[in-house]
Amino acid sequence: MTTLQRLSTLQAGQSAIVQALHVDTGFQYRLHALGFRIGKKLELIRIAPFNGPLQLRIGNTEVMLRKHDADQIEILV
Amino acid sequence: MxxxxxxxxxxxxxxxxxxxxxxxxxxxxxxxxxxxxxxxxxxxxxxxxxxxxxxxxxxxxxxxxxxxxxxxxxxxxxxxxxxxxxxxxxxxxxxxxxxxxxxxxxxxxxxxxxxxxxxxxxxxxxxxxxxxxxxxxxxxxxxxxxxxxxxxxxxxxxxxxxxxxxxxxxxxxxxxxxxxxxxxxxxxxxxxxxxLPTQISHPLTEKLDKVMLHPILGLPLFFVIMYMVFQTIYTLGAPLQDLVAWLLEGFRDLILVPLLSSLPALLSDFLINGVFDGIATVASFVPVIILFFLMMAVVEDSGYLSRAAFLMDALMTRMGLDGRSFVMLLMGFGCNVPALMGTRTMRSRGLRLLTMLVIPFSLCSARLQVFVFMATALFAPSQAPLVLFSLYIMSFVTVIITALLFKGRFNSQEPFALELPPYRFPTSRQMFLRGWHEISHFLHRATKFITIGVVLVWILTNMPYGVEPASSASWSGWIGDVMSPILSPAGINPELTVALIFGFVAKEIVIGALAVIYGLEGTALMQGIAQQIDWVQAYSFMLFTLIYTPCLSTIATLRAEAKSAWFTTLALVWPMTLAWSISAGFYQMARYLGY
The missing domain is CATH 3.40.50.300 (P-loop containing nucleotide triphosphate hydrolases)
Known part of the structure; x- marks a missing residue:
C-alpha cells in the first residue's frame, strides 16, 4: 500500500519517492542540485541523537537534512 | 594572456x-x-x-x-x-x-x-x-x-x-x-x-558510519578522537620543538655571538636578544604547527567534519547555530580567518553573524604555540596535555556562553542541507602540499608581523637608553605599571601585560615578545618564567590569551565579511570583557581556595 506523507515521518531504513518540495526558491535550488527532484527515490539511513537531523541517501549522494526542513518535503512510501 | x-x-x-x-x-x-x-x-x-x-x-x-x-x-x-x-x-x-x-x-x-x-x-x-x-x-x-x-x-x-x-x-x-x-x-x-548500478553502496563508509554516527557512542567517540589528535600533536611535537630550539640555541652561542662580538654592545644586543631570540623562539614552534596541520588535513579530507556537523547539529540548534557553524569552529582550530570566510555559505545574516561572533573563540594554531610553551614551562609533562585539553574545553565553553547570550539578537530559521561525502584518506602528496602551504604561510607572517613585533618589543624594553631592560624605568615597564590596576586582579604581571598587548597583532608574537622581555631563549626562557610566576598566574594568562582577541587579521576579516562597524566593535569589546571576567574570576577563586 502506498501513502502520501511527510519526509519527517519516515523511519530509519525505509525508502520513499519524492512527491513535492514545499520550500522557498533558494532552498529549492540547493535541494535540486543535491539530487532532490520529484520522482526520485530516497532512503532514510539514520536520525542523529537528540532529535537531530536525518541522514538520507538519494542516488549516490548522502545528505543531512533537519527534521524541520524534512517536514516541508512530501513523499510517497 | x-x-x-x-x-x-x-x-x-x-x-x-x-x-x-x-x-x-x-x-x-x-x-x-x-x-x-x-x-x-x-x-x-x-x-x-x-x-x-x-x-x-x-x-x-x-x-x-x-x-x-x-x-x-x-x-x-x-x-x-x-x-x-x-x-x-x-x-x-x-x-x-x-x-x-x-x-x-x-x-x-x-x-x-x-x-x-x-x-x-x-x-x-x-x-x-x-x-x-x-x-x-x-x-x-x-x-x-x-x-x-x-x-x-x-x-x-x-x-x-x-x-x-x-x-x-x-x-x-x-x-x-x-x-x-x-x-x-x-x-x-x-x-x-x-x-549507473541500481544499488550503489560504499561498504566501508556504511560500516564506519554505523560506529561513528552511533546514536549513543557517536558523540563520546568524537571527543575521544579530538583528544587523541591533540595528544598526538603534543607527544610528537614537544620533543621536535625542543630539538629545533636546541639547534637554534647552538647556532646563537657558537656562531652568531662570536660573529657579532665586534659590533657596539647596544647593536649586538638588539640583533641577538631582540631580533634573533624573538624570531627563533617563534620558529621553534614550526614543527608543532606542521604536525597540527597534517592532522587537520587528515580530519578535513576524510569526510569526518560533515559527520561532526551531523552529530552536533541538534545541540548547536539550541544555541542558535547549526552543524555548519560547528564545522567552522573546528576549522577555526587551524586558523580563524578561513573559518570566518567559510561562513559565506550561510544565507541567513543572523546565523552568519552569530557564527562569526563565536569563531574567534576557537583555539587557533597560533594560540596553541603560546599554550604549548606555557604548559611545558609550568606544568609536569604528564599534566601538560591535560592543561591543553582543558583550554580546548574552555574554548567551547566561551562559544556556548556567547551563543546563548546573543542568539536572541541574531535570529535565524535558515533551512540547510549538507552533503555527507564518503570517507576518504588523503594521499601523502596532499598532506605534503598542505604542510608546505602552512610553512610558507608562517614564513610570510614571520617576515611581516613577527619581526616588526619583536623589534618594537625590544625598543620598548630597552628604551630610554641605558635603563635595565624591562625594568620599571623602561617604556615597557611604564606600560605595565599603567595597566597593572586592570590586569593585576587576573594575576597578570607587567611583563606578561606587554606580551598581551603585542599579541593583539598576532599570537605568534607573544612568545617572541616574552623572549625579548626576559632576554632569554628556549629552555632558559621557560625556566626564567617558571621562577617568576606560578601555575595559577600562568593559567590565568592562558585563559586571557585564549579569549581576548585572536589577531589583527581576524578582526580585519570580521570587518570585511560583516561590513558592519557596530558588529566589529561588538566582536572586539565582548571577548575583552569575557576574557577579563574569566581570568580574574579564575585567579581570585584559585587564590581564595589557597592555591
Missing part, C-alpha cells in the same frame, strides 16, 4: 585539481565585481601563459548564497576564455546540472569528471564520447588525487583554449535565465551515456 575559470560543486575535488595544475604556486588576487580574494595561478598551456582562477565551490549558478553570487559576479565582470567544470564522476547524474547551466550561458567549457577511480570501484561506467557529444563540451575522466587521465585532459583543454573565443562579459547577464528544459535534458543525457 588567456584566462581559465575553475568551477565545480563542493566535494568535487576542485582544490585538489587546482593544486595539481598550479604546482602549489598559487597566489590570492582581487577581481573586478568580486569583493573577495580568489586563488590564482599562472601556467603554460599550448605555448601560452594562461591564468587559472579557482572559484568557490557552488551547487548552483542561480542560488542565493554569497559564494554563488561571487561566481555569478565573477562570470559577468571578467572575460573568460574557457571554463573548467569539475564534477564528481560518481555523482555525475546530478552534478551535470552545473555544466548545463554554464552551457545555457554560452560559455566555452571542458568537463572533467573527477574521482574516476572511485566511480570505477562503484561500478559506474561513463561513455565520455556520447556524453561529450550530447552535452557539446569536450569531456575527460580524471583522478586529481592520483593524477590519472591528465594527458588526455590537458590535450582537451589546450585544443579548446586555442579554438575558443572569449564570451563578452555583458552578454552573459542576459543569458542568466533559468532553463526549464534543463531538467529533462539532464535525465536524457545521463540515461544515454552513464551506466
Amino acid at each position: 588567456k584566462r581559465i575559470a575553475l568551477i565545480g560543486m563542493p566535494n568535487a575535488g576542485k582544490s585538489t585539481l587546482f593544486n595539481r595544475m598550479s604546482g602549489a604556486n598559487a597566489k590570492v588576487a582581487n577581481w573586478p565585481g568580486v569583493t573577495v580574494d580568489l586563488l590564482t595561478a599562472k601556467l603554460l598551456l599550448a605555448g601560452e601563459m594562461t591564468e587559472l582562477v579557482d572559484l568557490p565551490g557552488i551547487y548552483d549558478l542561480h542560488g542565493f548564497s554569497d559564494d554563488e553570487q561571487i561566481v555569478r559576479h565573477f562570470l559577468c565582470n571578467n572575460t573568460i576564455d574557457l571554463v573548467l567544470i569539475v564534477a564528481n564522476a560518481s555523482q555525475v547524474d546530478r552534478q551535470l546540472s552545473l555544466a548545463l547551466q554554464l552551457r545555457s550561458l554560452g560559455l566555452p567549457a571542458v568537463l572533467l569528471l573527477n574521482m574516476s577511480d572511485e566511480a570505477k570501484n562503484l561500478g559506474i561506467t561513463i561513455n565520455t564520447e556520447q556524453l561529450s557529444q550530447q552535452l557539446g563540451y569536450p569531456t575527460a575522466l580524471i583522478s586529481a588525487k592520483y593524477g590519472q587521465g591528465y594527458s588526455d585532459a590537458y590535450r582537451l583543454i589546450e585544443t579548446s583554449l586555442q579554438n575558443s573565443s572569449p564570451t563578452p562579459a555583458q552578454t552573459l547577464e542576459q543569458n542568466f535565465a533559468v532553463d526549464q528544459e534543463m531538467e529533462n535534458e539532464l535525465e536524457t543525457i545521463v540515461r544515454n551515456s552513464v551506466d
